[in-house]
Amino acid sequence: MDYLPDNNSRYKDVAYWDERYTTEQCYDWLGGFAKFQHILEKFVKKEDSILILGCGNSSMSGDMYSAGYHTITNIDYSSVCIRTMSARYSHCPGMTWHQMDVRQLSFPDSSFDVILEKATLDAIMVNEKTPWEVSPQTACSIHQALTEISRCLKPGGRFVSVTFAQPFFRKRLYARTEYKWSIKHQSYGEGFEYFVYVMTKGETLSPEDAALEKKLLKGTESPPTRITTITNDDKEDFLSNIDL
Numbered sequence: 001m002d003y004l005p006d007n008n009s010r011y012k013d014v015a016y017w018d019e020r021y022t023t024e025q026c027y028d029w030l031g032g033f034a035k036f037q038h039i040l041e042k043f044v045k046k047e048d049s050i051l052i053l054g055c056g057n058s059s060m061s062g063d064m065y066s067a068g069y070h071t072i073t074n075i076d077y078s079s080v081c082i083r084t085m086s087a088r089y090s091h092c093p094g095m096t097w098h099q100m101d102v103r104q105l106s107f108p109d110s111s112f113d114v115i116l117e118k119a120t121l122d123a124i125m126v127n128e129k130t131p132w133e134v135s136p137q138t139a140c141s142i143h144q145a146l147t148e149i150s151r152c153l154k155p156g157g158r159f160v161s162v163t164f165a166q167p168f169f170r171k172r173l174y175a176r177t178e179y180k181w182s183i184k185h186q187s188y189g190e191g192f193e194y195f196v197y198v199m200t201k202g203e204t205l206s207p208e209d210a211a212l213e214k215k216l217l218k219g220t221e222s223p224p225t226r227i228t229t230i231t232n233d234d235k236e237d238f239l240s241n242i243d244l
Contacts, residue, residue: 054120
């Protein structure tokens with residue numbers, strides 16, 4: 001099967017993913033766990049309860065389990081994915097799998113120490129061609145997801161977001177007082193750069209990020225004079241078609 005869809009909008013279609021996961025064994029967006037493990041270890045403890053959003057058929061959950069993270073809950077909105085991955089890792093006690101939409105999590109408040117996503121939010125934004133004209137529908141979906149993520153984090157918990165999106169663009173989504181978190185970021189990769197954002201629940205935005213939120217609310221922020229263009233080595237092309 002050719003896993004590349006004819007139109008990038010199909011990445012938002014659960015039927016596309018169900019069909020893909022029927023035959024595809026594994027695909028790791030933005031590189032495997034080993035690529036950013038050195039960063040994750042600074043913010044995630046082995047005993048933490050972890051929720052992975054949009055787990056897909058990535059080996060990340062299994063690799064993290066092998067590295068000593070044994071309390072991992074995985075969700076994806078594809079039932080085919082969840083059924084396949086649950087069977088694949090049935091030998092891992094403490095690893096659970098649930099079909100669920102990131103915009104409507106069915107977990108109680110303050111359920112997790114860490115919530116982790118890798119390219120899941122990027123996929124939600126797949127139809128957006130410019131960060132300056134995000135559609136109301138996509139903006140609503142992202143806000144719903146981030147609100148749910150904040151709700152499900154314990155006090156002091158961390159939301160870890162792994163993405164190709166540069167800080168100028170991604171902080172525009174994360175810098176909101178109502179989410180009740182601070183924002184830090186690091187990067188990884190050679191020749192091209194991916195970013196790891198860490199939002200800590202219960203901490204306040206930095207003065208810089210608070211000023212960004214204020215500008216966004218007023219609609220006064222100006223486009224950057226220069227944003228570095230990166231070369232993306234992912235076989236999938238939707239990541240290079242949006243600049244978010």
